[in-house]
Amino acid sequence: MSSTPKIIYTLTDEAPFLATQSLLPIINAFTGTAGIAVETRDISLAGRIIALFPEALKDNQRIADDLSELGQLANTPEANIIKLPNISASMPQLKAAIKELQQQGYALPDYPDEPKDAHEKDVRTRYDKVKGSAVNPVLREGNSDRRAPPSVKNYAREHPHRMGAWSADSKTRVAHMDHGDFYGTEKSALIERAGNVSIEWFGKDGSHAVLKAKTALLEGEIIDGAVMSKRALAAFIDAQVADAKAKGVLFSLHLKATMMKVSDPIMFGVAVSEFYRDALAKHADALKQIGFNPNNGIGDLYARLGSLPQDQQAQIKADLQAEYAQRPALAMVNSDKGITNLHVPSDVIIDASMPAMIRDSGKMWNAEGKLQDIVAVIPDRSYAGVYQATIEDCKAHGAFDPATMGSVPNVGLMAQKAEEYGSHDKTFQMAGDGTVKVIDDAGKVLLQHEVEAGDIWRMCQAKDAPIQDWVKLAVSRARLSSTPAVFWLDPKRAHDAQVIKKVERYLKDHDTSGLDIRIMDPVAATKFSLERIRKGQDTISVTGNVLRDYLTDLFPIMELGTSAKMLSIVPLMAGGGLFETGAGGSAPKHVQQFVEENYLRWDSLGEFLALQASLEFVGEQTGNAQAKVLARALDQANGKVLDNNRSPARKVGELDNRGSHFYLALYWAQALAAQDDDAALKATFAPLAKALADNEAAILAELNGAQGKPVDIGGYYHPDMDKVGRAMRPSATFNAALATLSKG
Numbered sequence: 001m002s003s004t005p006k007i008i009y010t011l012t013d014e015a016p017f018l019a020t021q022s023l024l025p026i027i028n029a030f031t032g033t034a035g036i037a038v039e040t041r042d043i044s045l046a047g048r049i050i051a052l053f054p055e056a057l058k059d060n061q062r063i064a065d066d067l068s069e070l071g072q073l074a075n076t077p078e079a080n081i082i083k084l085p086n087i088s089a090s091m092p093q094l095k096a097a098i099k100e101l102q103q104q105g106y107a108l109p110d111y112p113d114e115p116k117d118a119h120e121k122d123v124r125t126r127y128d129k130v131k132g133s134a135v136n137p138v139l140r141e142g143n144s145d146r147r148a149p150p151s152v153k154n155y156a157r158e159h160p161h162r163m164g165a166w167s168a169d170s171k172t173r174v175a176h177m178d179h180g181d182f183y184g185t186e187k188s189a190l191i192e193r194a195g196n197v198s199i200e201w202f203g204k205d206g207s208h209a210v211l212k213a214k215t216a217l218l219e220g221e222i223i224d225g226a227v228m229s230k231r232a233l234a235a236f237i238d239a240q241v242a243d244a245k246a247k248g249v250l251f252s253l254h255l256k257a258t259m260m261k262v263s264d265p266i267m268f269g270v271a272v273s274e275f276y277r278d279a280l281a282k283h284a285d286a287l288k289q290i291g292f293n294p295n296n297g298i299g300d301l302y303a304r305l306g307s308l309p310q311d312q313q314a315q316i317k318a319d320l321q322a323e324y325a326q327r328p329a330l331a332m333v334n335s336d337k338g339i340t341n342l343h344v345p346s347d348v349i350i351d352a353s354m355p356a357m358i359r360d361s362g363k364m365w366n367a368e369g370k371l372q373d374i375v376a377v378i379p380d381r382s383y384a385g386v387y388q389a390t391i392e393d394c395k396a397h398g399a400f401d402p403a404t405m406g407s408v409p410n411v412g413l414m415a416q417k418a419e420e421y422g423s424h425d426k427t428f429q430m431a432g433d434g435t436v437k438v439i440d441d442a443g444k445v446l447l448q449h450e451v452e453a454g455d456i457w458r459m460c461q462a463k464d465a466p467i468q469d470w471v472k473l474a475v476s477r478a479r480l481s482s483t484p485a486v487f488w489l490d491p492k493r494a495h496d497a498q499v500i501k502k503v504e505r506y507l508k509d510h511d512t513s514g515l516d517i518r519i520m521d522p523v524a525a526t527k528f529s530l531e532r533i534r535k536g537q538d539t540i541s542v543t544g545n546v547l548r549d550y551l552t553d554l555f556p557i558m559e560l561g562t563s564a565k566m567l568s569i570v571p572l573m574a575g576g577g578l579f580e581t582g583a584g585g586s587a588p589k590h591v592q593q594f595v596e597e598n599y600l601r602w603d604s605l606g607e608f609l610a611l612q613a614s615l616e617f618v619g620e621q622t623g624n625a626q627a628k629v630l631a632r633a634l635d636q637a638n639g640k641v642l643d644n645n646r647s648p649a650r651k652v653g654e655l656d657n658r659g660s661h662f663y664l665a666l667y668w669a670q671a672l673a674a675q676d677d678d679a680a681l682k683a684t685f686a687p688l689a690k691a692l693a694d695n696e697a698a699i700l701a702e703l704n705g706a707q708g709k710p711v712d713i714g715g716y717y718h719p720d721m722d723k724v725g726r727a728m729r730p731s732a733t734f735n736a737a738l739a740t741l742s743k744g
């Protein structure tokens, strides 16, 4: 029954990586007392890059491909993985990481923008494996259960975060296309027998290309194809640019260029090309010569200008400035540094950017550093309506009130690369006019679209077993929490219409008596859930993969101020557990603040919650009773961190991430010393609890005393572990107290 319990803790990037260097020593010290091993695996962007090129590196630089190992582990019942947020790299981020590693002495090849030979093609293929969202889809071999635990929700009710006021005359709105988008062109097929399909393009001129030779499909799987017309998109962007100018609102574009790493950078590029059209046309030859690619954002142009003669650089910059003068104002990412929404495709990511805007009175920052109404351009219609409905609700009823509002937990279809988020390897930009066909083994055409050069065509898959598992998870969450559950599915979408049939069928496999389970289209579901949320009522959202992502930032950011405070569990279909920490990302601006002033405001509550769930799972998996005791005590400690307001603040001089970790250790040790379920743990932790309490003032002085000056961590993507370790553990008193645990 029992084997050596093992938890895998992932090393990632940016703020969560820094936080780990302070938190992990605490976790190791505590779990070690119960014989639980916590091992780390490196899935950082830098780590994944290094693992790609063993042959180019010195022996002491090589590292294993930890992500592949974890991908395999996720398909076994033994998996118990704590997954922190990681960078899903855009092109500019990938190149910056490669450059940093080269400067550190890693003999990595450059990223070949235009591979010239077989070797360069191979290099590019390898790099493309770590681009975009390359981690989550590998590990997420289950569906997701994301919610705010009661202690967190209660804390938010008692200490509501600031919400920007909304006024009825806000000019903010969402703009989406009305034809030629993925929504309007989607076609779907249900696979009756397992087999393979090929994706092929037939040119109008008689030419032919196999886009993807083989995609294996299972019985009962749903596939769909859809196309985004480049022409329709460009015309739409153009109209929105003009409309934003006329209405005096900020132009802003909200995409998911990280997760949708093939389609969305192209769409981003169309917007950049339209917005800066005149200047880009005037300098087309020079820009081609320096290799500017609008898909990487206008920042890519500035980054490459240096290789041109000074006067030409000045001319291009002047023409870009002139473009700004005749265009609407752009939403800014960093107004102090002049970084706009169109600079880098990964700076404005829809799941976080839209909720943050809604939290801030429906406004974004303008070039003067002031908040202003916006048009939120979300080209595809599939999910844009959710945000428009939310905006309308805020205009009609004012901002949401975290003190009284209900909650919208989520059950998300995610397993086996479901839906759009698994479509990268089946997404193509069309080389010419023609037809795309999906053809099965028997030669039957399952899906077919007319396309034009430049259009984006994609195919998505959703397998039957994950759908069955998702329906089961939804029913079980509805039952366990006695909460109505709504499937957000749009009967007008070809894909959703198929899913609806399956949901209706699989709901019959479960006892749903007394449960309130509905199927509504996303806009109706938004309205229904918001009406209830304003009355303080909870409603489970049961959604596909994209809405899982969008809603688990939208609702937590309104309810809790941040999605870092979510419990985010993935019961893996093979029986293991994946515990994600929060639902947000890796917050790059937290690292900036840290290196400038040695203050880390990352809130590790998501990590605390994931660890608690993971320890509980160890208890169930292996029968380790001490794991359950540790988990129960951690639950109490988490509650106390909240009740006593020991989460990180935002400014130097206040408690930061490290200080909040100290309090977690103190409360966890106290809870273990106070419990009577396990005498050995009680005896082990009583002295630590006393030592930490006695030295509270000294430890805080050491932790907070480190703040306020710049700190060198030896790199951004690949920091120096020793330097980070020292920076993140500045209290000798605290470190010494923790060390007593391992001495027994």
Ligand SMILES: NC(=O)C1=CN([C@@H]2O[C@H](COP(=O)(O)OP(=O)(O)OC[C@H]3O[C@@H](n4cnc5c(N)ncnc54)[C@H](OP(=O)(O)O)[C@@H]3O)[C@@H](O)[C@H]2O)C=CC1
Residues within 6 Å of the ligand: 084, 085, 086, 087, 088, 089, 136, 258, 346, 347, 349, 351, 352, 353, 356, 561, 562, 563, 564, 582, 583, 584, 585, 586, 587, 588, 589, 601, 602, 603, 604, 606
């Ligand atoms: N699961 C994953 O691996 C995910 C990874 N990402 C990656 O993260 C990066 C940044 O993405 P982005 O969309 O900007 O989203 P983030 O969630 O990183 O940032 C948005 C904002 O959320 C708040 N926030 C998020 N987490 C915390 C936390 N733990 N403590 C305190 N505040 C927090 C901060 O806002 P404020 O200061 O306003 O409070 C932050 O500026 C990208 O590289 C992206 O690919 C994104 C999503 C999920």
Ligand SMILES: O=C(O)CCC(=O)C(=O)O
Residues within 6 Å of the ligand: 088, 132, 133, 134, 136, 137, 258, 259, 351, 548, 549, 552, 583, 584
């Ligand atoms: O994997 C990614 O790129 C982002 C994932 C994400 O935003 C989420 O799971 O909420």
Ligand SMILES: [Mg+2]
Residues within 6 Å of the ligand: 351, 352, 549, 550, 553, 583, 584
């Ligand atoms: Mg997200």
